[in-house]
Amino acid sequence: MSETQQNPALAREIAARVEAFVRNVVALYEHDARLGSHGPSEDLVTELRTKAKAAGVLTPHILPDGSHLSQRDTAAVLKASGLSPLGPVAVNTMAPDEGNMYLIGKVGSPDLKARFLAALVSGDARSAFFMTEPADEGGAGSDPSMMKTTAVRDGDHWVVNGRKAFITGAQGAKVGIVMAKSDDGACMFLVELPDPAIRIDRVLDTIDSSMPGGHSVVTIDDLRIPADQMLGQSGEGFKYAQIRLSPARLSHCMRWYGSAARAHEIASNYAFRREAFGRKLIDHEGVGFMLAENMIDLKQAELMIDWCADVLDTGSLGTVESSMTKVAVSEALMRVADRCVQVMGGTGVSGDTVVEQVYREIRAFRIYDGPTEVHKWSLAKKIKRDQAMVQSV
Incomplete structure (x- = not known):
């Protein structure tokens, strides 16, 4: 993956195609029996990605020449x-893959990109x-x-031992980025999965x-990793984590903005159709005001996303800006999702619509x-x- 491209017209065109695919194809799978408590099955992921590839919307934020859309342009695509909630999985913009692709594209050697990145971009592999x-x-x-996981040099290999938790997508992943601590500090390694030295204790x-x-x-029990599979140099792992985390936080904001906007659409439609106490729900001030507050929160979230994207597009790590945006957007979208459930009453807490899942997903987003x-x-x-700096002047 090469440097970013900024092309708002192209981004709008890609986003429109992604939106049409998600609304007209992916949304039909939202009650599929292959959706479980631990996510969509591998069979369902493969089916969706096959359809996304046929529609020309697989991994849409990475262009055919390997260049990456700018963060501002990526926002348009990832929101769509x-x-x-199935959309990012279907078109291959979901975490952790999207963030891992970004990191490998920025830090990986040509050999590591060929060995690990290509399969992620093509949607043929998932990562953790x-x-x-x-x-x-x-x-x-x-x-x-x-961090307690250790990395010890042994000839032309590193030996890694430790325990990890809340590792998203480890089950079924073919590519892993493992963080461990050497005598120099934090390190990152790329590994092929599954590996018998990496044991999933439970999901x-x-x-x-x-x-x-x-x-x-x-x-992780005596995982032997060839030295050439280290990302960068020993001790630089935290620096690379920041390269990944600031855009990854923002990408979460983009994706869940789309889901919250969809939940608002569903709640607004419900309030317009449902009648109680002699008039439509939307005509009751208590309901109408909640939907109006949703509009405000969604617009403020959108502005924060675009502002942070512009900062990252300057080449800044954007750690402060991404922290501010992650807080503001996750909290705003949580309010939106909560109001949607409230507007819809019993229907809002049922699985009849995707609203209750959006509520659950965004609640988790406030933590990760x-x-x-x-x-x-x-x-x-x-x-x-x-x-302190001001006072010292």
């Missing part, structure tokens, strides 16, 4: 893909990012410096259910890629540093 560790074992979570039952493979607890409180704490520390 998110109009169904092995960073988070079990909290009850004192491992890394929101604080990656607590957790979680509130969300959109990501294939679910979220696993994993034991950094909980709201961790981002606020990070921002508060920046304010303190800025004030």
Whole structure:
């Protein structure tokens, strides 16, 4: 994957095709029997991606020449893909694959790109990012410096041992990015999966259910990795994590914006059709005001996404901006999803529409890629540093 391209007209055209595919094809699968508590089955993923490829919308944010759309242009495409929780899976813009493709494209050597990236871009393989560790074992979570997984050099290999938790998509993945700590500091390795040294202990039952493979607890036992499969240099893992995490946080905002917008459409349609107490629900101030507040929150979320995308397109890591955006957008979309459920009453908490799933997915979104409180704490520390600098002048 080469450098980014900025082409708003092209992005709008791609987004329109993605939106049509998600609305007209993918949405029909939202009650498919192959959707389980740990995400869509591999068979369903393959079927959807086959249709996406035929429609010319598979991995739409990466162009045929290998160039990547700008973050602003990617926003248009990923918001369209998110109009169904299944949409990003179908068109190959879902986490963790989208973030892993971005990282390998930015940091990987030509050989690593050929060996690992090509299969992800084509949609033939899924991936997992092995960073988070079990909290009850004192491992890394929101604080990656607590990482306990070790990497020890042994000739032309590295030997990795440790435990990982909440590893999205590990079950069924063919590519893994493993984070571990050497004497130099954090490291990242690319590995082929499955590998007998990486054992899935269990797949957790979680509130969300959109990501294939679910979220696993994993034991890594004497995993031998050729030295040339390290991303970059030993000790640079946290730097590469930041290259991945800022755009990945924003991509989550893009995708779930689409889902929240769809939930708002469904709730608005319900309120227009449903009658109670002698008039349509939408004519009741309590309901109408909730839908109006949804419009406001969606617009503010959209503006935050575009603002952060513009910052990242300048080449900035955008850690502050992505933290602000992740907090603002996840909280705003949670309010939108909650109001949609409330407007629809009993129907809103049932599986008759996708609204209840959107609510569950966005609730989880407030936690992964950094909980709201961790981002606020990070921002508060920046304010303190800025004030200390001002006071010292």
